[in-house]
Amino acid sequence: MIGERWALLVVRELLFGPKRFTDLRSGLRGISQNVLSQRLRDLEAGGGVRRTVLGPPASTQAYELTALGNALEPVLVAMSRWGALTPAAPDSEMSNDAFALALKALFVPAPRDGFRGRVRLRLVRDAFDVSVEGVGIDVARAAGADPDLVIEGTEATVRAVLFGRLTLNDAVAAGDIAIAGDRRRAAAFLARFALPDLAAEPAP
Template sequence: MSPRRSYDQYCSAARALDLVGDRWTLLIVRELLAGPRRYTDLHADLPGVSTDVLASRLKDMERDGLSTRRRLPPPGAAYVYELTRQGRDLLPVLQALGEWGGPELGERRPTDAVRAHWFALPLLRELEGEAGLVEVRLDEGVFHLHPGAGDGPVYGDGPAPGEPDARLVTDAGTCTALARGELGLGEAVRDGRVEVTGDGAVAKALREA
C-alpha cells in the first residue's frame, strides 16, 4: 500500500482532498452509499476504471478510515466493501458537488455511460424532508431511495425491498432536468413527467405539491 500523498497545506479543504481528491475516490463513495458492495459490482458500475486503480483506491479508503472490507457468511462467502461513518458523512459533499455540476451535464455524449441509480442523489435532494421508501423506474433500470435514512444506505439498485411508500415512473430526460436544477420534482409531477403511485406519506406529499 502506497503512503498517502498530501498537499502539505494547513487547510481543512486541502486535508479533505488528501483523502478524497484522487481520481475515482468520490465515485466509489457514490456507489458505496448504496450499502455493502462486492468488488465485481463496483467494477461493473464504475465503467472506465481499471482493476488495478479500483483495488488501489479501495485499499487507500480502508487505510484512511473511509471504508471497511468484510467477508459475508456462507453461502455468500464473498468480500464486500462498505462505508464507515466518516465515509457516509460525504453524502452532503457529493450532493453539493452534483448540484454544482448539474449544469455541466449538457447533452449526453455517445461515449457517456449511464446507470439508472446515478440519478439517486439528485432525487434524494428533491425529497429532502421526506422519509420513507421510494422506488424509481426508468427505461434504463430500477432503483430505490431511502430519504430520511439515518446511518444506513441512502439508495439501492433494483426494486424496493418490500412495499414502497411511493413508486415513481419517469425517464432519464426528466431526471437530467432535475439534476440540472431546471425542474423541481413537484413541478415534474404536476406536468405529468413523473407518475406517482402509492399510499404512503411520500406519495401523498408529491401528489399535493
C-alpha cells in the same frame, strides 16, 4: 486519501450500502480493475473504507464505508448539486447511485401541500426508497415490501422527466415509465426536484 482520480467516486458508489468489487466497477464506467483496486487500498488504509462480507444466500466479500467515509456525504451532495449546473447530455448515463445522490442534491423544500410520503424508485439493476417529509428527504437502497407508490424506469428517462425534457404522461404513454399507484402523487413527487438556480443561492 480522496485527492486521487476516482477516489471520491468510489466513495459515492458506497454511500447507499456495501458493494462487491464487480458492482463497483459496473457503477464506475471507464475505471480499470487495477485503478479500482488501488483506490480501495488507499481508502482502506486511510480508514474510509473497510471490507465486509455480504450475507446469505451468497456470502461474498464486499466493501463498505466507515463512519469516516460516510462523513463525506455532505461534500458529495454539494458536488452533485454543483454538477447539475452543467447537466449531462440527454442520452448520457449516470450510475444508479449517482442518480440517487442527485435526488438529495436537487430536492426542493415545498409548502405543506407538497408531496409527502415514501416512493420506491425502481431503476435498471437497482431500486431506492425515497422518503419525503416536509423539508427533509431520505434516500436509501430499497428494502421490504413495495410502498403504495412505485415509479419504474431507466435513470435517463426519470432524469428527463425531472428536468422537464419529457412529460410524465408522455413517458408513461410510451411505456418508458411505469407507475404503480396514483399518477397524480407520482407527478407531485417528481415536482419536488429541480435544477439549482444560482440567482437564488445565498451569498457567501
